[in-house]
Amino acid sequence: MKREIPGHIRKAFKSVDQYLPVVDVIVELVDARMPNGSRLKDFVKRLGKTSVIALAKSDLADEGETRRWLARFKNEGQACVAVDCRNRSSVRNLSEMIRNAAFTLKPGQKAPLRKVRRVMIIGVPNVGKSTLINSLAGRSAARAANMPGVTRSIQWIKLPGELELLDLPGILDFALLRRGDILKLINTIPGRDTDTWSQSKTLCEILTFSGNQRVLPGYIEADCNFERFIADYARRMNFVARGNEPDIERAATDIIKRFQSGGFGRVTLEQAEHDFTGLFAETHDSAVENADDEN
Ligand SMILES: Nc1nc2c(ncn2[C@@H]2O[C@H](COP(=O)(O)OP(=O)(O)OP(=O)(O)O)[C@@H](O)[C@H]2O)c(=O)[nH]1
Ligand SMILES: [Mg+2]
Structure with missing residues (x-):
C-alpha cells in the first residue's frame, strides 16, 4: 500500500514555503556520521537563499573524516563548520558564520528595511535542530529529545544582536527516505524493535565497506561474518535465550543502541571521498511506510 509523507513533515514543507520570503539565511544541519545521506541538498538549493552547512553530532563522528567532509563542502563553495549542538562554545563559530551570512550584503544586493535578520534551520528529524537553537540562544527555548518528530509546532526564537531563528520539524524527502535502513542507524527514522536484526546487519556491511x-x-575475529559475530557478541555479553542459546536478538538491539550513543567510539558511516551508502537504498514504498508508522 502506498502511503504519504507523515503529516508533521508535510506541515514543515508548507512552513518553509510560508516563511521563506522573510528568511535571510538557511542553516542546513546534517549528521556528521552521514553528511550526504542526511542532506536535503536539492531541496535547500531550490530555496535560493544563502546557506551554511553545519555538521551536527561531530562528537560522534571520526575526526579525520569530518575534516575531509568539510574540505569537500568548502570545495563546492559552501560555508561549513562541524559542531556539537549541545555545547555552547562549540557552536560559536557557526554563530559567527550565520551573522556574516545574514548581515553581509552581496554585490548589488539591497539591505532589507527591517533591522532583524531571520534564519531558518533545516534538517532531517532528530539531527539536533532544536538543541542547536538552544545552544545558539544560550537558553532552553526549543524542546529537544532523542526521538524523531519532537518538534511539531513552528516557533521563532530571538537571539541578541537582531537575529531570529526558526525551529521547524524535521524534513525528509523521497531521495532520503529511500535510504531507509541506514537512516535508522542514525535515528532519523525510528527503527522498530523487530528491525534491529536487519539494522545491525546493515551496520556491519557498512563498516566492512568503509574499512x-x-x-x-x-567482528574481525569472527572473520567479519555477521551471524558468527552476533552469536559471539551475545555470549560475551551473557545474553542468554531459551535453551541456553545465545540471545542474538538482544545482541542485535544492544549493538544498535551502543552504536547510536557512541559506545563503539567515533565512527563515520559515509566517506567523503568514496560514497557507497547509496547501495543500501530501500524501495520507495517500504521506506515511506517505516517513517509513517511511528509518527
Ligand atoms: N552527541 C550529540 N547529541 C546531539 C547533538 N545534537 C543533538 N543531539 C541529541 O540528539 C537528540 C535530538 O535532538 P533534537 O534537537 O531534539 O533534534 P531535532 O532535529 O530538533 O529533532 P526533531 O524536532 O524531532 O526533528 C537529543 O537527544 C539531543 O541531545 C550533538 O551535536 N551531539
Ligand atoms: Mg526539534
Missing part, C-alpha cells in the same frame, strides 16, 4: 571493521569488538 571500519575494527570498530565492533570481535
Whole structure:
C-alpha cells in the first residue's frame, strides 16, 4: 500500500514555503556520521537563499573524516563548520558564520528595511535542530529529545544582536527516505524493535565497506561474518535465550543502541571521498511506510 509523507513533515514543507520570503539565511544541519545521506541538498538549493552547512553530532563522528567532509563542502563553495549542538562554545563559530551570512550584503544586493535578520534551520528529524537553537540562544527555548518528530509546532526564537531563528520539524524527502535502513542507524527514522536484526546487519556491511571493521569488538575475529559475530557478541555479553542459546536478538538491539550513543567510539558511516551508502537504498514504498508508522 502506498502511503504519504507523515503529516508533521508535510506541515514543515508548507512552513518553509510560508516563511521563506522573510528568511535571510538557511542553516542546513546534517549528521556528521552521514553528511550526504542526511542532506536535503536539492531541496535547500531550490530555496535560493544563502546557506551554511553545519555538521551536527561531530562528537560522534571520526575526526579525520569530518575534516575531509568539510574540505569537500568548502570545495563546492559552501560555508561549513562541524559542531556539537549541545555545547555552547562549540557552536560559536557557526554563530559567527550565520551573522556574516545574514548581515553581509552581496554585490548589488539591497539591505532589507527591517533591522532583524531571520534564519531558518533545516534538517532531517532528530539531527539536533532544536538543541542547536538552544545552544545558539544560550537558553532552553526549543524542546529537544532523542526521538524523531519532537518538534511539531513552528516557533521563532530571538537571539541578541537582531537575529531570529526558526525551529521547524524535521524534513525528509523521497531521495532520503529511500535510504531507509541506514537512516535508522542514525535515528532519523525510528527503527522498530523487530528491525534491529536487519539494522545491525546493515551496520556491519557498512563498516566492512568503509574499512571500519575494527570498530565492533570481535567482528574481525569472527572473520567479519555477521551471524558468527552476533552469536559471539551475545555470549560475551551473557545474553542468554531459551535453551541456553545465545540471545542474538538482544545482541542485535544492544549493538544498535551502543552504536547510536557512541559506545563503539567515533565512527563515520559515509566517506567523503568514496560514497557507497547509496547501495543500501530501500524501495520507495517500504521506506515511506517505516517513517509513517511511528509518527
Ligand atoms: N552527541 C550529540 N547529541 C546531539 C547533538 N545534537 C543533538 N543531539 C541529541 O540528539 C537528540 C535530538 O535532538 P533534537 O534537537 O531534539 O533534534 P531535532 O532535529 O530538533 O529533532 P526533531 O524536532 O524531532 O526533528 C537529543 O537527544 C539531543 O541531545 C550533538 O551535536 N551531539
Ligand atoms: Mg526539534
